[in-house]
Amino acid sequence: MTKCDLLIIGAGPAGLSAGLYASRYKINHLVVGELIGGEASTAFKICNFPTEKEISGRELAEKMEETVGYHKVNIIKEKVSCIEKKNKIFLVNLKKGENIEAKAVILATGTKRKKLGILKEDFFRGRGIHYCATCDGPFYKDKIVGVVGGGNAALTAAIFLADICSNVYLICRENKKEDLPAETIWIENVLNNKKIKVLWGENIKELIGDKFLEAVILKGEDGKSSKIKINGLFVEIGSKPNFPEIKFPLDLAPNGEIKVNPSQETSVPGFFAAGDVSSGSNGLRQIITALSEGMIAADSVFKYLKCNK
Template sequence: MDTQRKTRLLIIGSGPAGYTAGVYGARAMLDPILVQGIEPGGQLTTTTEVENWPGDTEVQGPDLMVRMEAHAKAMGCEIVGDIITDLDLSSRPFIARGDSGTTYEADAVILATGARAKWLGLDSEEAFKGFGVSACATCDGFFYRGQEIVVIGGGNTAVEEALFLTNFASKVTLIHRRNELRAEKILQDRLLKHPKVETLWHHTLEEVVGEDNPKGVSAVRVKHVDTGEISEIPAKGVFIAIGHAPANELVKDTLELHHGGYVKVTPGSTETSIPGVFAAGDLTDHKYRQAVTSAGMGCMAALDAERFLAEQGEQTGKDETLPLGYGAPEGEGVAADEPQDA
């Protein structure tokens, strides 16, 4: 049965940006509804060890996202397991339609849909997806115990995937089109010293080779970028790790984009080209793309949304002399344009 929901703040997406926006939106008494989307928890649910989240020397990505979800719920954010399939931003209140049949009406929207893995676009890559070709080492690495595999890419994603896959594979070959990696130095150091890892510089993937009965990968054909020479490398698994693209499908025709599809926001804020619509996390961040920066932008988006609603005369019921998103003892309020750290 189709249902209709009304909320002052709708948050679309459930990574660090979405859940943090949920925490701050709930603390601002906006009674937010957060729709999780197709991948609850976002990219960190397919990551193992996270070593750069402040306060945790090491934490498993899925565990961190479970904690974030629980925190948002505890603050009063309603979390819904639905997928937004259509978003009408032509007028306020904004209208979002979910795959469940639910229609969400919102006075303000925070977009935190994140990013998704990029693919090379090869026919053979498409043919063997799920049968030896993957973009998620933590999802599929277990299936390649004792096998030789290859990883394509040269950034943080590729190096992290390659290092993780050494837990299962007999050999990991990292194939990169340049002669140096773009990953963080500490990751490069670990990779280049690992006895199971071999790097193949100046090469690109030309074709995934395999059989149809049973369906599976047996090798990859690679091309030297300078000489054009083709060579073949035995492999049972091929992991594509060339980065991510912003998940902008809902707004690519309505919001201003830049840098290849990232949602453009006003410098120093999360405001988009439509008043009342805010964007945070990897959907808008083409430069840093870190969990901690995404969380920070989620905080900013909730505070920006609260200010916007207040300016529209849609007050939260709080003393307007208090900083946005925070409470203070009586007599200790500060001007609304001087938010404090928490």
């Protein structure tokens, strides 16, 4: 049984920031996470990070990993399966069977991609259906692909894929550009890209193919159906909070995030949350806010441990 004062679950921006400050505060800590940089590491291009004009998610993750390594942040590349609490101690079970005991926990597990929720989606996953353009887009060089969604993630995915694929369909349920929940710069880039065709007011109703995805059936608001042939489909319709099984009552926000106060404290003493998995920062899911919340959570843990020696 491994023991520590603070266990940070998640190795994205919030978790790494919390780890950095835990190290600076000399807190006996561990960071457990499968993917260094979290979902942010899969971003094609990041243009709103103060120290960089633009940078890929992978490059930023590498820089963060180098920085936390310099500050001697202790990281275990593993996945947490469940969290329990006995008296004032948290018992955390890892996927491979190891157990960790901690006096305080910061949950920073971020979000996971939403699925379309239609027939054959799971069957075609990896056979034409994908959830990360930067990860799987290169497999579709000179092929025809579709991107589903209307937010920043969908538009940047379409732009990225347009540099690789012969044609890109951007499938949006919105009817016009003014309705897209995306930044103006990405909307303009998409509309000015000759390799991207926007299909307005459409929803995917059916996936067609034998062993691999070959086409999709779309249905518009007018009820009319149409079929487009594609080799791959990238689903970018948003995300939802992602956390392991928690075996004690915990207050959640209406959208499923873990409810926190300005100190990143949850309804359970000693249990904190930071980043996209939490309700902090007025729901702004940005790298910069995740970094801030991670630091605040670490500071709150420092004070909590001092008061609960």
